[in-house]
Amino acid sequence: MASPEIDALTQALARLPGLGPRSARRAVLHLLKRRETALAPLLAALDAVNERLVTCSTCGNVDTNDPCGVCSDPRRDGRALCVVEEVADLWALDRSRLFPGRFHVLGGKLSALEGIRPEDLAIDALVRRIEAGGIDEVVLAMNATLEGQTTAHYLAERIERFPVRITQLAHGLPVGGELDYLDEGTLAQALRARRPVA
Amino acid sequence: MASPEIDALTQALARLPGLGPRSARRAVLHLLKRRETALAPLLAALDAVNERLVTCSTCGNVDTNDPCGVCSDPRRDGRALCVVEEVADLWALDRSRLFPGRFHVLGGKLSALEGIRPEDLAIDALVRRIEAGGIDEVVLAMNATLEGQTTAHYLAERIERFPVRITQLAHGLPVGGELDYLDEGTLAQALRARRPVA
Numbered sequence: 001m002a003s004p005e006i007d008a009l010t011q012a013l014a015r016l017p018g019l020g021p022r023s024a025r026r027a028v029l030h031l032l033k034r035r036e037t038a039l040a041p042l043l044a045a046l047d048a049v050n051e052r053l054v055t056c057s058t059c060g061n062v063d064t065n066d067p068c069g070v071c072s073d074p075r076r077d078g079r080a081l082c083v084v085e086e087v088a089d090l091w092a093l094d095r096s097r098l099f100p101g102r103f104h105v106l107g108g109k110l111s112a113l114e115g116i117r118p119e120d121l122a123i124d125a126l127v128r129r130i131e132a133g134g135i136d137e138v139v140l141a142m143n144a145t146l147e148g149q150t151t152a153h154y155l156a157e158r159i160e161r162f163p164v165r166i167t168q169l170a171h172g173l174p175v176g177g178e179l180d181y182l183d184e185g186t187l188a189q190a191l192r193a194r195r196p197v198a
Numbered sequence: 199m200a201s202p203e204i205d206a207l208t209q210a211l212a213r214l215p216g217l218g219p220r221s222a223r224r225a226v227l228h229l230l231k232r233r234e235t236a237l238a239p240l241l242a243a244l245d246a247v248n249e250r251l252v253t254c255s256t257c258g259n260v261d262t263n264d265p266c267g268v269c270s271d272p273r274r275d276g277r278a279l280c281v282v283e284e285v286a287d288l289w290a291l292d293r294s295r296l297f298p299g300r301f302h303v304l305g306g307k308l309s310a311l312e313g314i315r316p317e318d319l320a321i322d323a324l325v326r327r328i329e330a331g332g333i334d335e336v337v338l339a340m341n342a343t344l345e346g347q348t349t350a351h352y353l354a355e356r357i358e359r360f361p362v363r364i365t366q367l368a369h370g371l372p373v374g375g376e377l378d379y380l381d382e383g384t385l386a387q388a389l390r391a392r393r394p395v396a
Contacts, residue, residue: 003262005250009243015236016211017228018221027214029286031244032251032260033305038213043248045207046229046241052203053230062230064201088227107231 006032058129060105060122062087070094070103077101079136083126083155085109085143093141101137104129109142109151121151123158130162137165144171204230256327258303258320260285268292268301275299277334281324281353283307283341291339299335302327307340307349319349321356328360335363342369 006028014024031039055061056068063069070076070090080101084090090103106121130138140155142148156166172190173179179187204226212222229237253259254266261267268274268288278299282288288301304319328336338353340346354364370388371377377385 003251003260003267005243005246005262006260008239009247012236012240012243013214016217016225016240018217018224019214023216025286026216028247029284030215031247032285035248038210039244039248041206042210042214043241043244045203045210046237046244048203049207049226049230050233050237050241053201062201062204064203069201086227087230088223 059090059103060087060107060125061090061103078134080139081129081135081137082139082141084141085148085151089141089143099139101139106151109145109147110154111147118154118158123155126155127158130159130164135164137167140166140168142168144169257288257301258285258305258323259288259301276332278337279327279333279335280337280339282339283346283349287339287341297337299337304349307343307345308352309345316352316356321353324353325356328357328362333362335365338364338366340366342367 009031010021010024010028013019013027014021016024019027031042052064053062054064054066056063056066056071058067058071061068061070065072077100080099081104082090082093082099082101083104083106084093085106085108087105090105093099093103104122104126106123106126108116108121110116110118110121129135138159140152142152152168159166170193171186172193173182173186177186182190207229208219208222208226211217211225212219214222217225229240250262251260252262252264254261254264254269256265256269259266259268263270275298278297279302280288280291280297280299281302281304282291283304283306285303288303291297291301302320302324304321304324306314306319308314308316308319327333336357338350340350350366357364368391369384370391371380371384375384380388
């Protein structure tokens with residue numbers, strides 16, 4: 001019979017997305033067999049994240065400082081603000097290094113199914129940032145899902161009264177996408193947004 | 199850009215079996231969004247395992263005590279010894295509560311492919327336990343895989359000189375198994391080991 005410590009660790013790991021009870025048990029055994037090379041580094045990394053990371057009170061990013069590295073970077077263009085659903089989206093866009101402005105993390109998306117309402121997201125904070133001025137463009141970079149697009153529509157309505165340009169990411173064929181394999185929704189978007197050949 | 203703390207945690211999680219880089223990143227974000235309900239319990243559980251768990255010097259089980267709870271349980275029948283590949287196997291058999299004896303964990307299986315030789319497993323320790331006497335039966339409870347069965351054959355040869363009964367788990371149809379869906383190997387084993395109807 002496994003000890004209560006092992007049960008507790010198995011349960012904590014099983015709650016991670018992508019791991020179920022069986023894979024969590026396998027992960028625990030992996031850690032137990034590799035105390036020095038796997039368990040100790042994971043423990044240290046978790047501890048560091050727990051001790052040092054804070055949520056940026058301006059944009060919602062997670063970083064060692066508040067304001068975060070993105071918000072406090074003077075080379076960034078404060079006039080462009082990119083609104084994303086999750087911190088992961090901020091990181092994804094930041095990895096691409098294509099957006100020179102700042103970010104705003106909503107912390108989720110509107111969802112009737114999951115009961116997530118506007119007041120559950122950082123929407124009032126977004127409105128206050130825009131209200132404070134200095135922003136020319138707001139990029140609504142929601143996911144291309146029904147809920148993401150619903151959220152974008154809602155946000156566009158909330159901020160249309162401000163003198164800012166409201167844009168959203170283009171929808172269409174992904175790089176390498178083959179027509180034959182793409183879903184009809186993507187094809188419809190790509191066709192609707194077709195552009196003249198230069 | 200994610201902080202070095204987050205990168206370190208992502209990498210530590212990505213090395214767990216069943217998680218890759220993408221799912222590890224998702225897991226990290228899950229933890230960051232739920233500092234109190236997910237990150238803190240996982241950290242505490244890992245810490246407890248790291249601090250309190252030891253490997254039993256008798257059987258190889260992982261427990262808070264050495265000798266472990268199974269080895270020190272006076273209600274267990276010390277004359278029957280069940281040899282398993284991994285600690286997980288010991289737990290699986292122990293959960294079933296069908297085996298009243300003690301256990302011996304090899305810590306793996308012989309594998310030419312992975313270069314695992316007899317001296318890499320707790321085989322000498324097993325021989326010493328049998329040599330010390332008091333054991334009537336050794337159950338070779340290896341997995342029903344090629345490597346598991348190779349290991350069982352090797353063990354049987356190593357311990358055949360001792361006055362103990364050497365047995366192995368029965369092979370055949372699993373409970374609920376439908377002939378139509380079972381592999382030929384299982385069917386062959388089940389047919390070969392067929393028994394007279396009572």
